[in-house]
Amino acid sequence: xxxxxxxxxxxxxxxxxxxxxxxxxxxxxxxxxxxxxxxxxxxxxxxxxxxxxxxxxxxxxxxxxxxxxxxxxxxxxxxxxxxxxxxxxxxxxxxxxxxxxxxxxxxxxxxxxxxxxxxxxxxxxxxxxxxxxxx
Numbered sequence: 857x858x859x860x861x862x863x864x865x866x867x868x869x870x871x872x873x874x875x876x877x878x879x880x881x882x883x884x885x886x887x888x889x890x891x892x893x894x895x896x897x898x899x900x901x902x903x904x905x906x907x908x909x910x911x912x913x914x915x916x917x918x919x920x921x922x923x924x925x926x927x928x929x930x931x932x933x934x935x936x937x938x939x940x941x942x943x944x945x946x947x948x949x950x951x952x953x954x955x956x957x958x959x960x961x962x963x964x965x966x967x968x969x970x971x972x973x974x975x976x977x978x979x980x981x982x983x984x985x986x987x988x989x990x991x
Contacts (some may be wrong), residue, residue: 858930859934859991860962861928861930861931861933861959862928862964864883864890864959864962865926865928865933865935865957865966867883868880868883868957869921869945870962871883872921873920873921875913875917875919877906877907877909877910877913878906880905880906880909881902881903881905881906881909882902883963883964884902884905884963884964884965884967885960885961885963885964885965886901886902887901888899888900888901888902888905888944888963888964888965888966888967889965889966889967890891890904890905890909890966890967890969891966891967891969891983892908892912892969892971893968893969893970893971893973894970894971894972894973894976894977895973895977896908914944915944915980916939916941916942916943916944916949916965916980917939917941917942917944918942919939919940919941919949920939920940920941921937921938921939921940921953922936922937922939922940923935923937924936924937924952931958931959931960932956932957932958932959933955933959934954934955934956934957935954935955936952936953936954937952937953938950938951938952939951939952939953939956939971940955943979943980945980945981947978947979947980947981949976949979949980950979950981951971951975951976952971952972952975953969953970953971953974954969954970955967955968955969955970956968956970
């Protein structure tokens with residue numbers, strides 16, 4: 857990984873850790889794509905990315921990322937995380953995540969996030985909805 861790509865990775869992760877959708881969006885290219893591969897359509901552009909990220913933080917206000925592994929190249933990184941937190945409905949979240957990020961001119965050009973969609977949906981379901989399904 858070049859020093860510039862490593863610096864971008866560190867700054868980008870710091871913005872996620874700080875739960876700052878504005879700073880996250882600023883680190884994307886103007887025409888960037890953010891795609892959470894768990895049933896959602898990709899979003900394009902900084903405004904849509906900012907809104908999508910803010911929505912994620914609203915769903916899991918204490919969202920945290922536990923680092924697992926990192927693979928790098930000249931213009932990309934692949935990082936594995938364990939997402940943890942508590943959903944707005946009170947459910948415990950613990951989901952594996954892999955991010956594939958393409959870098960262009962010192963900014964995030966594409967971010968593809970792969971999660972276990974079934975586990976994520978179960979974690980975000982309200983406790984009442986989960987209880988209703990088991991009766």
